[in-house]
Amino acid sequence: MAERIEYRRRHEPVGALFPRAQGPAEALRFALPAERVAFFREHGYVAPIRVLDVAQLQALRDGMTRMTSPGYPRAGELIGLSKQAGEPTATPQMIYFQGAWLAEEAFHDILFHPAIAVPAAQLLEGGVRFFHDQVFFKPAKHGGVVAWHQDYSYWQRTAPIGHLTCFIALDDATLDNGCLHVIPGSQRWNLLPTVKLVGGDEDMEAIKQVLSPEQRAAFKPTPIQLKAGECSFHHPLTLHGSYANRSERPRRSFVLNFMKPDTKSASDKPLMPGAAVVPPGQVVQGDDFPLVLDKVQVAGIAG
Numbered sequence: 001m002a003e004r005i006e007y008r009r010r011h012e013p014v015g016a017l018f019p020r021a022q023g024p025a026e027a028l029r030f031a032l033p034a035e036r037v038a039f040f041r042e043h044g045y046v047a048p049i050r051v052l053d054v055a056q057l058q059a060l061r062d063g064m065t066r067m068t069s070p071g072y073p074r075a076g077e078l079i080g081l082s083k084q085a086g087e088p089t090a091t092p093q094m095i096y097f098q099g100a101w102l103a104e105e106a107f108h109d110i111l112f113h114p115a116i117a118v119p120a121a122q123l124l125e126g127g128v129r130f131f132h133d134q135v136f137f138k139p140a141k142h143g144g145v146v147a148w149h150q151d152y153s154y155w156q157r158t159a160p161i162g163h164l165t166c167f168i169a170l171d172d173a174t175l176d177n178g179c180l181h182v183i184p185g186s187q188r189w190n191l192l193p194t195v196k197l198v199g200g201d202e203d204m205e206a207i208k209q210v211l212s213p214e215q216r217a218a219f220k221p222t223p224i225q226l227k228a229g230e231c232s233f234h235h236p237l238t239l240h241g242s243y244a245n246r247s248e249r250p251r252r253s254f255v256l257n258f259m260k261p262d263t264k265s266a267s268d269k270p271l272m273p274g275a276a277v278v279p280p281g282q283v284v285q286g287d288d289f290p291l292v293l294d295k296v297q298v299a300g301i302a303g
């Protein structure tokens, strides 16, 4: 029987699916041009960025199929896997779970993929630590909505704010299958209250009840349509959400959430389900939160 790898304890790539950047010169190949970083600072997001080749995309799709199929042997490691997943007769609105990186090699190794880590370091202006992952799988015709929200409103157990989200499309994400939308510039807004995140059409606009008149006037959704294998990055205060999948095609995505390496715990509760408690005031680190790029590596990239 194949060895059961404990990916949680492996803070470097296990396989050879993704390239490794050996030194700053190679890492620089993956850097975003300065104008794209400037776009992110101005608008709170940047897209599209090609990050996966055909083989990497296929490996992730295969892994996604395994994880959402009945009898998946490592299902116990997936966090919050929605009941519908793996029940072929059910018609779920959305399959959502975390912890794919704990169970599948490709989903683990992509954490360290330089095509993602290097831009993340540029956007975070320093080192990069992994916080958690998320699978958002909208089956054909049954996709629910992800209501408008700011990611940091769910992350207040960590401080200060210095986080980043990378949304990776595993299928073409289009207007008809529920691509992500953002409100450009909303990264400069205040932190808004949380709303019901995943639901039906009627839940999409809940956030509007808590917007100021100025914010309501500036509420101009911009779709981020991506080809499979492309990603977008957004700021932790950028308001974003996605509408239902009304198409005949699934819309599968994998989301990586990062933070600056010196981010601290602001809670005496586990920061993620199943993760060890990090006492308040202490740096969030350990097996559950691998360092992806440290300061020294980033200094090398920056010059």
Ligand SMILES: O=C(O)CCC(=O)C(=O)O
Residues within 6 Å of the ligand: 136, 146, 151, 165, 166, 167, 178, 179, 180, 240, 241, 242, 253, 255
């Ligand atoms: O998959 C979606 O539509 C929502 C993703 C999301 O909320 C995120 O990337 O932060």
